[in-house]
Amino acid sequence: MDDLALIIEDDEDLSIIFAEAVRNAGYQVEMIRDGQSAQKRLKEANPDLIILDMHLPHVSGPDLFNQIQEDKRMKDCIVVIATADARMGDAYTTKADFVLIKPISYVQLRDLTARLKNNSEDAY
Amino acid sequence: MNLYQQLRAITERFLEVSTSDPDDARRGRITNIILGVLGLISVSGVITTVLLTIIGVLSLNDAPAIFLSSLATGFGAVIIYLINRYRSGVIASTLLILLTMAAMSFADTPENLIGRSLFLFIFPPIFASVLLGSRATFPFFILASIQLVIISVVAGLPPYEPIFAILTFLLVAFISWLSSRGLEQALTDLRGINANLDQLVVERTQALAEALTRERIEAGRGQAILNSIADGVIVFDLNGRAIQVNPSLTQLIETPAVDILGSTMAQISSSQALNAANQKTLSGLLSEPGEQLTSQRIEWGRKTLSVSSAQVLDSENSLIGTVAVFRDYTQEAEVERMKNTFLGIVSHELRTPLNAILGYAEMFKEGVYGIVNSSQIKSSARIMANTQRLLGIVNDLLDHTRMEAGKVTIQMRSFRLRELVENVDALLDKPAREKGLKLISELDNTLPETIIGDPARLQQVMVNLVNNAIKYTDKGSVRVQAYEIDKRHWGISVTDTGHGIPQEKIPAMFEAFRQGDSGSTREAGGFGLGLAIVKQLVELMDGEISVESQVDVGSTFTVIMPLITDS
Structure with missing residues (x-):
């Protein structure tokens, strides 16, 4: 089965671009557009990769991040934070696996996630 | 008011003399005391004469003379008192002494006056010195001496008979003169001091009154200004x-x-x-x-x-x-807050679609939507470059807004200088090479390996300066140097071989929305915010920025930062 990637991003165009990049890297992609839905989905899904926007409606990115951190099922899940706020990014450099500051290039995200996919395959 | 006080008041009224001169008043009072005593003597003389005559001690032959002389004394005393009180103290005193001297001539037989009653003639000069002042002592001494000589002649004695007495009286007169004069002098001095004191009090009072008035006027004026x-x-x-x-x-x-x-x-x-x-x-x-x-x-x-x-x-x-x-400041603060919120929202709302444009162009270029030919690749690269430029402007605007709103904070930490210089070199080496320029980065070895500062902000400053240098240089090189200035300062300089900036444009260079040369705005693009942000950032970090430039030779931007180390 393909590795699952969740794209949690409220902007339609950005989620299409991120999804395309991650799909091209070899993941099975699921797009979530608001915090509340993300909160629900994260309780049951078992993703290998999460692209997390910090500025979301209903439930904030940091809250979702904490939820992921606390959930033991997702301890191996790689979290890539995507934020426009450089200071917010700075605050998560040590906590998250990767922090990307918007604008995020399609090629940049595709290459990064492709590398992550290869690494995870190498591990098996 | 008791009896004593009443008597005192009556006595005071009796002794009172109307004169403005305090010396005259003093003498007048003494004259009045003497006259008062004389009056009492004459009244008691009259009463005694009558009583003695009634009981038969005094014969009727002698009584009228004593009675009349007592009455005359009393009458004289009243006259002199009135003169003293209402006319002149000098005349009254002179009259009193002269009358006393006349009375003295008949107080005894001429022989006895030269003999046993000789002491009487000591009184005129003493009286004069007391009642008329020191200046009258010697005239009355001379008068008394003449009187003595006359009496001596009348008594059938030689005129020089009382010469020794006169010499003794001269001594007494001299002592009397001295004491009287001393008293006058002391009183004059005292009055002088009093007058000075009075003057001083008057002057002080006036000064105080003026100061108070001035203060009241000034305070009033100050309050009026404050109120308005x-x-x-x-x-x-x-x-x-x-x-x-x-x-x-x-x-x-x-x-x-x-x-x-x-x-x-x-x-x-x-x-x-x-x-x-x-x-x-x-x-x-x-x-x-x-x-x-x-x-x-x-x-x-x-x-x-x-x-x-x-x-x-x-x-x-x-x-x-x-x-x-x-x-x-409520209204201004509200306007400022609205402006910042507006700019913040606008910038965020601009950045998201720009990111989308960038992403779609990239995907198109990468062939996500099918095979692309070379001119399609070129076009999408142009779309991406222009979007990047627009993003740069929006970022600058956002930075500038945050800075103006005081929302930019400096986060100091220990960092490696070499990493900072290498990061900047890695970020901008490609754009420099694409323009055919050489980017040279140099780090002074005397600088400590790690220093304290905000590496993110320092990188922002350096990237901005180097980007600018690349933008305005067509050929040659851009040189970045980090070096030690002294024990407490280090510097970053960015030197290019570009267009240069005309001297008159330099002062406005660091102001927002301005550029060195309006001509190159079109040529090189940009919004003129970069240097303003750089300056604000440098100043936030307690540094200074300056520029030296020569047209067609190049420019050097120098940033001086405080050197803080771990140790």
Whole structure:
């Protein structure tokens, strides 16, 4: 089965671009557009990769991040934070696996996630 | 009033002499005392004569003479008293002494006057010195001497008979003159001192009155100015208690003056439920008046106030209090807040679609939507480059807004200088090479390996300067140098071989929305915000930025930063 990637991003165009990049890297992609839905989905899904926007409606990115951190099922899940706020990014450099500051290039995200996919395959 | 006091008053009224000269008054009083005694003697003389005659001790032959002479003495005393009181003290005293001298001539037989009653003639000069002053002593001594000589002749003795007595009297007259003169001198001195004191009192009183008037006028003028200005003013004394407020202040903080006067700033602000941060700002402002060059903003209830303070000095430059000036900044603050919110939203809303444009162009270029030919690749690269440029402008605008709003903070930490220089080189080496320029990065080995600073902000400054240098240079190189200046400062310089900046354009270079040469705006693009942001960032980090430039030779931007190390 393909590795699952969740794209949690409220902007339609950005989620299409991120999804395309991650799909091209070899993941099975699921797009979530608001915090509340993300909160629900994260309780049951078992993703290998999460692209997390910090500025979301209903439930904030940091809250979702904490939820992921606390959930033991997702301890191996790689979290890539995507934020426009450089200071917010700075605050998560040590906590998250990767922090990307918007604008995020399609090629940049595709290459990064492709590398992550290869690494995870190498591990098996 | 008891009997003693009544007697005293009567006596005082009897002795009183009408003259403005205190010396004359003193002498006049003595004359009156003598006349009073004389009057009593004459009254008792009359009474005694009558009584002695009635009981038969005095014969009727002798009684009329004694009676008349007593009466005459009394009459004379009254006349002289009246002269002394209403005419002239000098005439009265002279008359008294002359009459005494005349009486003395008949007090005894001429022989006895030269003999046993000789002592009587000592009195005229003494009397004169007391009653008429020292200047009259010797004339009356001479008069008395002449009188003695005449009496001596009348007594059938040689005129020089009383010569030894006269010489003795001269000595007495001299002593009398000396004491009288001494007294007069002492009184004159005393009056001089008194007059000086009086003058001094008058002068002091006048000066005090003038000062009070002046102060009242000035205070009135100051209060009038205070009352008419729109800013709220409180004056505190050295103990920090409010001693003066103006109407604008009471309106501004919606508190009556009586509740403010006598209170400290802490009491005033705590009664208004100011939050701790605002109270701290206020107390800091007042404890160091004039230290803060710019005014501070505080939230006071629903209002935003701009507060500044200054020391109040008196004319001798010593501190007498503190003045705090409050200005209503509510509207300006609201406009500023709206402007910042607006710019923040606009910038965020601009960035997201720009990111999308960038992403779609990239995907198109990468062939996500099918095979692309070379001109399609070129076009999408152009779309991406222009979008990047637009993003750069939006980022600058956002940075500038954040900076203006004071939202940019400096986060100091230990970092490796080499990493900073290498990061900048890695980021900009490609754009430099694409323009055919050489990017040279040099790190001075004398600098410590790690220093304290905000590497993110420093990188932003360097990237901005190097980007600019690349933008305005067509051929040659861009050189980045980091070096030690002295033990407390280090510097970054960015030198290019580009267009250069005309001298007259340099002063405006670091202002927002300006560029060195309007011609190159079109050529190189940009919004003129980059250098303004760089300057703001450098100053936030307590550094300084300067530029040296020569047209067609190149420019050097130099940033000087405080050197802080771990140790």
